[in-house]
Amino acid sequence: MLSLGAPLAAQTVMLVAMLVERRWMFAVMIAPSLVGCLASMLAALQSQKPGAAAQDANDGLPHGSDGQAAASGAAADGRTAGDPSGLSAPSLEALHGLDRDPLLWRVVAPRWLAAPSMRAQVGVGVDGPFCIDLAAQGPHALVAGTTGSGKSVLLQSWCLAMALNNSPDALRFVFLDFKGGSAFSALERLPHAVGSVCDLDLKHAARALRALEAELTRRERLVAQERVSAIHELRRPQPRLVIVIDEFHALKNQLPDYIDRLVRIASLGRSLGMHLIACTQNPLGQVGSDMKANMTLNICLRVRDALQSAELLGDGRAAAISPNSPGGAWVADGQSVTAMRCSPSHDIDSLVSAIGAAAAFHGIDPAAPLFTPPLPSSFLLDAAASMRAAATTSPAGVAVPFALGDDGVGVAILALELMAGNIGVIGGHGRGKTTLLDTLAAMSRNLPGLSVRRSQRIGGEMVTERLHHDAAAARTFHSGSAAPTAPRTLWLVDDADALLDPFAADAHAAAFQQALGDPSTTVVFAVETSKHVRVPEHCTTRVVFPTGERTIDLMDGIPAELLATCDHDDIATSGRAVLLRQGAAMWMQCATVRKSPPNHRLLPP
Structure with missing residues (x-):
């Protein structure tokens, strides 16, 4: 009644003051509000229930007292059972009967x-083993608890329990640990794990979130193509994917631009077999309303105050959990609020190894990673193996591997199609242009039907060398028959800035500009600036080394979205560039190859 009586008394005093000072208009404005407060107070007095007085009396108890815990239980609607502080949990192995066999995998x-x-x-x-069904009670869960309450142990036990019931063909995990990587280090070895990142490498974490969005889109397409309503109705059902996030508040603070991807997963994940388990120390204000609306399963371990507990449970009972009961929690699924205490694994490494052995027994290979680490700072290319791989993807034999490409989710070897037109390499001194030409020369040296030439400026003079000449191809070409399918000549030109100058009049410039328009010649030229480069007249594919100056990089063709992901490491790493072809752009790391004995001779201009 204090909450209603205080405003009534305050407005009465104000009305009396206005009447004493003869401020009749203000008194008239206060009177309706005073009448409303009086009516609300009378209505509350008439509707007050017997249990309300006991609840008001409990409001005065000190925080954490036994009386408050008892009152919290009495305030429930009869669906609350037990007290997690009084529960004693066995190990996870004993709970699942794994300790009956020395070889855990056989169980x-x-x-x-x-x-x-x-x-x-x-x-x-209270009634024995406690089960959580993420699909039925979820599909997503929010876990909260202060430091030392047992959040990480609960996440580990929960993931292990799900892995014990589901093979890697039916269940996959992605772990996002924003507590330094300690929570999921052991679970990374599970055959169910398709990715694990921590906050020590935010680039890697951002890749994981992009990969999850791509996986959501892929599953949407599968469902749409077969015209079904859920992923389990497909002819080939996809495994469920559980995304486990420890310290969700840290992810939100460090990668705020990626939270929308998780909100989308929370909105669409039920029918697509994707589940979120978000764990945080303080649930107040950390999870947005759009995301929280789809998180019907709330697990609250010990928290510091009743407000944090009320955010998940509707009251402050979780604040009364004893600090001597780590793993004790209240579980609210929208229908009931139940006490439980999680069972920790006494040897998590042995249990993970047993699950891996069970997968090997069933002949199940480890799941393919959902995403890969970012580009390395260097990449060594095996010429023989790479050329064999290129030959299988290009029947004409003119795809030359030269770099490692990154589409933002995964990395793969890139190959240049020599029949696709000229290639421009743009970058400052020391960025890796010459190394890229060296790699192309080494990889294309022994291609059949192709003559390779290399030009570079030595002592102010442009010197041209013949690296490889296919005499049989040349005879076939000059005999009057049809030209071979592969380009007749690959010309690698370094320091080509002066040759692209439209006012250049020397013989090298004329031959170079003529070769740019020759369909039987593929020219790969390297320049320091794009001042004289015209696209697509001079080249259809570009390799651009970023300078760190936004204006220059945008003029060179790097998209703003890709440039936003560029940091100091990308600028400082030699060979880090952007590949622009066919309207698409991606980061790449130029490859290096083992040196081989030179097999070339000088040619006249």
Whole structure:
């Protein structure tokens, strides 16, 4: 009644003051509000229930007292059971009966013969083993608890329990650990794991979030193509994907631009078999309303104050959990609020190894990674193996591997199609242009049907060398028959700035500009600036080394979106460039190859 009586008393005093000072208009304005407060107070008095007085009395108890915990239980609607502080949990191995066999994998392997299920025993409740079904009670979960409450142990036990019931063909994990990587270091070895990142490498973490968005889109397309409503109705059902995030608030603070991707997963994940488990120390204000609306499963371990508990449970009971009961929690799934205490694994490494052995017994290969680490600072190319791989993808034999490409999610070897037109390499001194030409020369040296030439400026003079000449191809070409399918000549030109000058009049410039328009010749030229480069007249493919100056990089053709991901490491790393071809752009790391004995001779201009 204090909350209603205080405003009533305050407005009464104000009305009396206005009447004493004869401010009739202000008194008239206050009177309706005074009448409303009086009516609300009378209505509350009439509707007050017997249990309300007991609740008001409990409001005066000190925080954390036994009386408050009892009052929290009494305030529940009859669906609350037990107290997590009084529960004692066995180890996860004992809970699942794994301690009955010295070879744990022999207990795990038969479990995967049953139908996949997201129902997992994670600990004990008042009535015995306690199970959480992420698919039925979720599809997403929010876990909260202060430091030392047992959040990380709960996440580990929960993931292990799900892995015990589902083979890697039915369940996959992605771990996002923003607590330095300590929480999921052991779980990374699970055959179910398709990715694990931590906050020590934010580029890697951003790749994981982009990969998750790409996976969501892929599953949407599968469902749309087969005209079904959910992923499990597909002819070839996809495995469920559980994304586990420890310290969600740190992810939100360090990668705020990527939170929308997680919100989209929370909105669409139920029908697409994608589940989120977000863990945080303080749930107040950390999870947006759009995301929280789809998180129907709330697990609250010990928190510091009743407000944090009320955010997930509707009252402050989790604040009364004893600090001597790590792993104790209240679980609210929208229908009931139940006490539980999670069971920790006494040897998590042995249990992970047993799950891996069970996968090997079933002949299940480890799941393919959902994303890869970022580009390395250097990349050594095996010429023989790379050329064999290129030959399988290009029947004409004119795809030359030269770099490692990064599409923002995964990395793969890039190859240049020599029939696709000229190639311009743009970058400052020391960025790796000459190394790129060396790599192309080494990789194309022994290609059949191709003559390779290399020009570079030595002592102020442009010197041209013949690196490889296919005499048989030349005879076939000059005999009057049809030209070979591969380009007849590959010309690698370094320091070509002066040759592109439209006012250049020397013989080298004339031959160079004529070769740019010759369809039987592919010219790969390197310049320091793009001042005289015309696209697509001079080249259809460009390799641009960023300078760090935004205006120059934009003029060279690097898209603003890609340039926004460029940092100091990209500028400082030799050979780091952007490949622009066919309207697409991606980061790449130029390859180097092992030196081979030279096999060339000087040619006249």
